[in-house]
Amino acid sequence: MKLIVLVCSTMFSILVFLVIVPSFAEVDITYKHWGDINLGGLFPVHFYEESVQDCGELRGLDALKRVEAMVYMVRQINDNKTLLPNITLGYEIYDTCSFNAIALKQSLKMIPAQRLTSQCLSNTTDGPLPMIAGVVGAQRSASSLQAAILFGLYAIPQVSYLSTSDELSNDDRYPYFLRTVPPDRFQVKAMVDILLLYRWKYVSFINSDDTYGKSAQTEFRSRAADNDICLAVARTIPASTETYDELISDLLDTQSNSAHSTVVILFVQLETARNIFTAAAKAGAYRRFIWIGSDGWGNYGLEPVLNNEEVALGEFTLIMFYPRGVS
Amino acid sequence: MKLIVLVCSTMFSILVFLVIVPSFAEVDITYKHWGDINLGGLFPVHFYEESVQDCGELRGLDALKRVEAMVYMVRQINDNKTLLPNITLGYEIYDTCSFNAIALKQSLKMIPAQRLTSQCLSNTTDGPLPMIAGVVGAQRSASSLQAAILFGLYAIPQVSYLSTSDELSNDDRYPYFLRTVPPDRFQVKAMVDILLLYRWKYVSFINSDDTYGKSAQTEFRSRAADNDICLAVARTIPASTETYDELISDLLDTQSNSAHSTVVILFVQLETARNIFTAAAKAGAYRRFIWIGSDGWGNYGLEPVLNNEEVALGEFTLIMFYPRGVS
Numbered sequence: 001m002k003l004i005v006l007v008c009s010t011m012f013s014i015l016v017f018l019v020i021v022p023s024f025a026e027v028d029i030t031y032k033h034w035g036d037i038n039l040g041g042l043f044p045v046h047f048y049e050e051s052v053q054d055c056g057e058l059r060g061l062d063a064l065k066r067v068e069a070m071v072y073m074v075r076q077i078n079d080n081k082t083l084l085p086n087i088t089l090g091y092e093i094y095d096t097c098s099f100n101a102i103a104l105k106q107s108l109k110m111i112p113a114q115r116l117t118s119q120c121l122s123n124t125t126d127g128p129l130p131m132i133a134g135v136v137g138a139q140r141s142a143s144s145l146q147a148a149i150l151f152g153l154y155a156i157p158q159v160s161y162l163s164t165s166d167e168l169s170n171d172d173r174y175p176y177f178l179r180t181v182p183p184d185r186f187q188v189k190a191m192v193d194i195l196l197l198y199r200w201k202y203v204s205f206i207n208s209d210d211t212y213g214k215s216a217q218t219e220f221r222s223r224a225a226d227n228d229i230c231l232a233v234a235r236t237i238p239a240s241t242e243t244y245d246e247l248i249s250d251l252l253d254t255q256s257n258s259a260h261s262t263v264v265i266l267f268v269q270l271e272t273a274r275n276i277f278t279a280a281a282k283a284g285a286y287r288r289f290i291w292i293g294s295d296g297w298g299n300y301g302l303e304p305v306l307n308n309e310e311v312a313l314g315e316f317t318l319i320m321f322y323p324r325g326v327s
Numbered sequence: 328m329k330l331i332v333l334v335c336s337t338m339f340s341i342l343v344f345l346v347i348v349p350s351f352a353e354v355d356i357t358y359k360h361w362g363d364i365n366l367g368g369l370f371p372v373h374f375y376e377e378s379v380q381d382c383g384e385l386r387g388l389d390a391l392k393r394v395e396a397m398v399y400m401v402r403q404i405n406d407n408k409t410l411l412p413n414i415t416l417g418y419e420i421y422d423t424c425s426f427n428a429i430a431l432k433q434s435l436k437m438i439p440a441q442r443l444t445s446q447c448l449s450n451t452t453d454g455p456l457p458m459i460a461g462v463v464g465a466q467r468s469a470s471s472l473q474a475a476i477l478f479g480l481y482a483i484p485q486v487s488y489l490s491t492s493d494e495l496s497n498d499d500r501y502p503y504f505l506r507t508v509p510p511d512r513f514q515v516k517a518m519v520d521i522l523l524l525y526r527w528k529y530v531s532f533i534n535s536d537d538t539y540g541k542s543a544q545t546e547f548r549s550r551a552a553d554n555d556i557c558l559a560v561a562r563t564i565p566a567s568t569e570t571y572d573e574l575i576s577d578l579l580d581t582q583s584n585s586a587h588s589t590v591v592i593l594f595v596q597l598e599t600a601r602n603i604f605t606a607a608a609k610a611g612a613y614r615r616f617i618w619i620g621s622d623g624w625g626n627y628g629l630e631p632v633l634n635n636e637e638v639a640l641g642e643f644t645l646i647m648f649y650p651r652g653v654s
Contacts, residue, residue: 050499101476101500108435117444146476149428170565172377173428214541218563236545238497 035090038130040110042137042147043067048099055097067093070136096143103143107150141165142210148174165211187318188219191265191292195229203263204233204251208272216267232261244279265292270304273297277308286310293317362417365457367437369464369474370394375426382424394420397463423470430470434477468492469537475501492538514645515546518592518619522556530590531560531578535599543594559588571606592619597631600624604635613637620644
C-alpha cells in the first residue's frame with residue numbers, strides 16, 4: 001500500500017487531510033496537476049525519523065500552507081488570461097520529509113532520464129511523463145543543497161523559498177540555484193549586532209548538524225573573532241541522536257568556563273529547539289539563559305517553546321522581514 | 328564526441344593511455360567487464376575544473392593504479408577456482424573527476440531503476456543492464472558521501488578505500504557505507520600528539536572546503552581546546568577559487584597574532600597543497616613555516632612539493648600505516 005495524501009484546498013488553504021500510513025517503507029506522495037509547462041515542488045510535509053530511516057510524523061500547518069501557496073499561485077496565474085496567454089502551468093509536488101536523502105530520492109523523479117523512461121517501468125502506454133521546467137524548493141538548506149547538486153547536472157533551474165545557508169551562495173557549484181531569501185551571513189551579522197549592543201562578550205553557540213547550522217557557525221566564529229566575542233560552549237548537534245540533557249548540563253556546568261556565560265545562540269531547526277527547551281525545563285534552568293534564535297525555529301511563533309514558555313522568557317528570535325511595498 | 332579512455336594493463340599496472348578530449352561537455356568514461364555478479368567502482372581519474380564545471384586534467388598515476396588494483400583483484404578472484412566456484416565477478420568503473428556532483432552523476436548509472444530502463448533510452452534490444460551488487464569507492468570523502476546518500480536509498484553496499492571523513496562514521500545516515508581506512512579523528516589525534524611532543528601551542532589550521540577538511544577542523548578545534556593549543560589562522564579554502572597568495576600573506580603578517588606562529592597544519596587535498604607551496608615559494612617563505620600535512624596530500628610522496636622542495640623543508644606528513652601480517 002502507498003501513502004495517500006489528498007489535499008483539498010479553497011483559495012486560502014482550508015486543508016482537509018486524509019492520511020493512511022500503513023508503513024514507512026515507501027515515500028510516494030505526489031500532489032500533481034499537469035499543464036503545458038510543469039513546475040516541480042519540494043516541501044517538507046513530514047518529519048524524518050532517523051530510527052526507521054524514513055518519513056515520520058506530519059509537520060505542522062506551516063509546511064502545508066507553503067504547498068498550498070504554490071498550488072494557489074499556479075492557479076492564479078492560469079486564471080489570469082493576460083499573464084501567460086494560451087499556456088497553462090502545471091505542478092508536481094513531492095515531500096522531502098525534511099531530509100536530504102529523501103530530497104534526493106524525490107528530485108530524481110524530476111530529471112529527464114527518469115521521466116522519459118517512466119513508461120518502461122510502469123508498463124503502460126501512456127507515453128513518457130512531461131518534463132519539469134523548473135523546481136520550487138526545497139525548504140531546508142541541506143535538502144536544497146542535495147537537489148541543487150542533482151539539478152545542476154541536468155540544468156534544471158531551482159528556486160528555494162526558505163533555504164538560507166551561505167553554502168548555497170556558491171554560483172560556480174550551484175549554477176541553477178536561486179532563492180527568494182537572504183543568505184545566513186546577514187542573520188549572523190544581526191546576532192552579532194545584538195551581542196555588541198548589549199555588550200555580551202561571552203556566549204555559547206549551538207547549531208544543527210547540517211549545512212544550515214554548520215556554515216552559520218563558521219560565519220559566527222569569524223565575526224565573533226573580529227569583535228572580541230568569546231565562545232563558551234560551541235556544539236554541533238545531530239537532529240535526533242543528541243542527548244539534550246547532557247548539553248544543558250554542559251551549559252550549566254559551574255566548574256567550567258561556561259559558568260559566566262548566560263547568552264546561548266541556537267542556530268537550529270524547530271524540533272531541536274523544542275528538545276533543548278524541554279531539557280532546560282527538566283533541569284530547572286529558569287531565567288538562567290538568554291536565548292538568541294535563528295529563523296530555523298524563530299519563524300514558528302510559539303511552537304518551539306510550547307509548554308516551556310518560562311524557560312524561554314526573554315528570548316530573541318530572528319525572522320525574515322519583507323518591507324511592504326517592496327516586490 | 329565522447330571522452331575515450333582505453334586502459335591496457337598487465338598484472339602490475341603498466342599503463343598505456345590514449346586520451347582524446349575534444350570537449351569537457353560530457354563525462355562518459357566506463358571501464359567495464361561483466362560477470363555473474365557485478366561490482367561498481369568510483370575512482371577520481373581526472374581532476375574537476377570549476378571554470379568549465381566539468382572534468383579537467385588527468386590525475387597522476389596513483390588514481391590509475393587504484394583503478395587497476397580493482398580490476399586486477401577481480402581477475403585474481405575469477406582465476407582462483409576455489410574462491411567463488413562457478414561464479415565470475417564483473418566490474419563497471421566510472422570516473423568521479425574528484426567532485427561530488429560528478430560522483431552523483433556516475434552513481435546514478437548504478438541504481439536499479441536506471442539500469443532496468445537503459446534499453447528504453449538506448450533503443451536497443453539488448454535487454455536491461457545487469458544489476459550492480461555493490462560499489463568500491465569513492466576516493467574523496469565528499470564524493471563518497473554523495474554516493475552514500477544515493478546508494479543508501481537503494482540499499483547498495485559501498486566500500487571506500489580512501490575516504491576518511493568522520494562524517495561517514497554516522498551509521499544511521501549511511502547504513503550501507505563501509506571503509507577500509509580509519510576515520511580522520513585518529514589522524515587529527517596524531518597531529519595533536521606531534522604538537523604536544525614539541526610543545527607547539529600556537530598553530531594555524533588550513534583545511535579544504537569539503538567534508539574531509541571541515542570535519543577535521545571541527546575535530547581539531549575540540550582537541551586543541553582540550554590541550555590548550557591556540558589557533559592563529561584558521562581557514563577553510565575552496566579547491567580552486569582561493570587566492571593562495573593572500574593566504575600566505577595572512578600567515579606571514581607580522582602585525583597580526585599569527586606573527587608568532589610557525590606551525591601550519593594543512594588538512595587539504597593534493598592540488599591545494601601544491602598551490603599553497605607554490606604561493607609560499609613566490610613569497611620567499613623559506614624556512615619560515617613547519618608544515619604538518621594530512622593524508623590528502625601526504626600520500627603522494629614528492630608530488631605536492633615538486634619544484635618547491637625548499638619551502639617544505641622539515642614538513643611532517645601523515646600517511647596510513649598497515650602493519651605487516653595484519654589482515
